């Protein structure tokens with residue numbers, strides 16, 4: 001813990017940690033030492049980790065990287081972070097992210113962007129660590145902590161993992177409690193671990209997951225011993241390669257990485273099967289209707305009364321002016337865009353044309369996966385992202401849809417509620433990490449981790 005705190009101090013330029021716990025972390029570390037000495041050491045005992053700023057942490061500022069939650073210090077702990085603390089983890093602080101987890105580059109944060117510790121060979125351009133869990137990814141990649149929590153609504157664990165050469169899992173929807181995690185799009189949001197290795201991810205997921213009566217969508221299922229499941233024996237497993245993920249314009253390096261991954265799995269004894277997920281091309285548009293719709297509803301609670309920031313009012317201003325001024329000041333441009341899109345697609349005249357249609361598409365996407373699994377496919381291998389990490393500022397000037405295209409390989413997993421893991425498997429010509437994604441059957445994270453372990 002001491003070494004991590006020193007490393008964090010020296011790595012201010014990465015802007016990964018946005019709140020520090022300092023003494024509290026040292027106290028937790030000492031308590032963990034005592035637990036270890038007494039022979040009662042649970043899985044995460046004494047391991048210093050970072051928590052994404054989207055998680056409410058008791059007594060520690062939790063702002064979801066938004067101005068509107070300025071000064072908000074929760075009086076309760078999210079279930080996932082509590083589970084980790086109960087398992088002996090030491091909390092070093094809160095990690096940078098895109099505002100309300102909306103973004104793919106960590107550039108919508110009120111704290112300014114986190115920075116990727118990686119650079120292109122022979123080029124000092126600062127790169128994005130990805131988003132929205134960009135601070136988590138940068139901190140793990142730079143060894144500022146041993147692991148971090150992330151959340152993933154459309155790719156926010158897996159894309160930053162790919163951009164920083166780390167491992168990230170989006171568990172099956174319902175595996176980790178959403179209680180105390182600031183809501184973005186409630187039917188898509190899931191918390192998960194971000195780590196250096198597949199084994200670490202297995203250990204941390206085991207500590208985070210589990211039924212929680214406070215989240216009505218939490219699954220009443222036992223949490224398997226994920227670490228014990230890491231046999232690496234994938235002989236006879238059927239791995240699907242979806243032809244719809246071979247999209248135009250993906251760099252040759254990503255395609256080669258995918259082919260190399262396929263060859264590795266085949267050499268390890270897996271059976272490789274070409275499959276079709278025919279509705280894939282509708283996933284991105286459906287996601288960018290459903291996610292903003294749910295966000296506009298979830299974000300209605302930020303009214304300047306109950307939490308955080310409230311605008312200074314002029315004499316004579318009423319409650320409407322208070323809402324308008326507070327929300328105009330408190331939310332950044334991307335969040336405002338999502339609220340506008342969301343309220344539009346939910347409005348009486350357009351509900352059927354957009355929101356209901358997107359929900360129907362979502363059902364079809366889910367059915368594509370169900371059909372593949374019913375045909376005997378155990379897991380599906382795809383690239384995680386259509387490119388390696390890009391330069392800070394490079395995408396923000398373009399139209400927002402260019403940024404949304406980052407999620408092309410990841411959003412299907414959220415729409416279908418499936419588990420997905422991103423892991424580093426190669427390096428680009430200019431020296432950046434590249435990763436592959438494995439998508440699994442619902443509740444089969446153990447199997448997914450074991451396949452990932454064989455690929456690692």
Ligand code: GLN
Nearest residue numbers: 101102103153154155156
């Ligand atoms: N980039 C996607 C978005 O902006 C995904 C974000 C996420 O998974 N939290 O909505």
